[in-house]
Amino acid sequence: MSVWIRAERGSIVVRTPGRPPVSGRLHARTLLVCAGLLAMTAAVTLAALMLGTVVYSPGEVVRALFGEAEASAELFVVQWRLPRAVAAAVFGAALGVAGAYFQSVTRNPLGSPDIIGFSAGASAGGVAVVAYVGSGFALVAGGALLGGFAVAAIVLLLSRGGGVAGFRLIIVGIGLSAMLASLEAWFMLSADLAxxxxxxxxxxxxxxxxxxxxxxxxxxxxxxxxxxxxxxxQRRLGLHDLGEDLSASLGVRASHTRLMAVVAGVLLVAVVIAAAGPIAFVALAAPHVGRGLAGSTGASLAPAACAGALILASADLAAQHAVPGHSFPVGVATVAVGGLYLVTLLVRENRKGTL
Structure with a gap:
């Protein structure tokens, strides 16, 4: 099967034969931004593999990855540091895309799973399972999924009068997040100490x-x-951003797009929370950073994913090594920086009159 590729006005048009044919437009700036973000993520990942109680050179890290280093180097680099570095990049990308979904669906810069309560629901479900059932991944993932979808249904139901893109959804989500934080604290206080x-x-x-x-x-x-x-x-959200009437005229129902995006976003958030807990603010910041660098609008999923991977990888590296002799959970770093970013975002959007 041949693929037709043509450069056109600062973008690359890709078209594959078939019935119907599949085509897409890749903007050159977006490709360059994603390549740059991935290169920086790779550099941060390399630093994460090098640094620690025992420091290794880049050459020693490469040899360890290919099984040509000493046993101790392979133990530190491959078995201990590599899983954490890979998880930071993968989970950051997932959170970035989830944030892009919710911001596109709500059409609000604050439409992040952290803000509108979906992360809080998944976290409360996961904590309840850990506290009363067990800590296996399948159990925690099930609890996180159940909690996330339950909160999504409640938030959408309570905000129905203001519409899914209305400011009421944000307010309902914030209030529900506070209630779930109290419920989560009660779960932990009533559980065994360990x-x-x-x-x-x-x-x-x-x-x-x-x-x-x-x-x-x-x-x-x-x-x-x-x-x-x-x-x-990607295509459905692009049409959704054009408005419900135009989207429907092109064969894409906005209600179906919103439902698919919410389900996909909650699934991504729940999987990350099940494995690493509720890592805050990555899903909020990554889509903004990706769109800003790429100069795009709407749901720019690829830049959001690449930005999320870089943000979480960098935050985890800082949490481990920023304070000599101390290693902190990555959530501490993301909350510290993300809180400042949230204040900056609120001020900027308020000046634009979009809040």
Missing amino acids: IAQAAALWGVGTLNGTSFEYTGPAMVIALVATLVSGVLL
């Missing part, structure tokens, strides 16, 4: 103890769900 401590650490958002054996399934699910949902929703 379990409560583990749940509290997980509730901050952490990549400590990440391994391919335990976290590997979550990485695979998050990566596949990100890619598949992105392919299915």
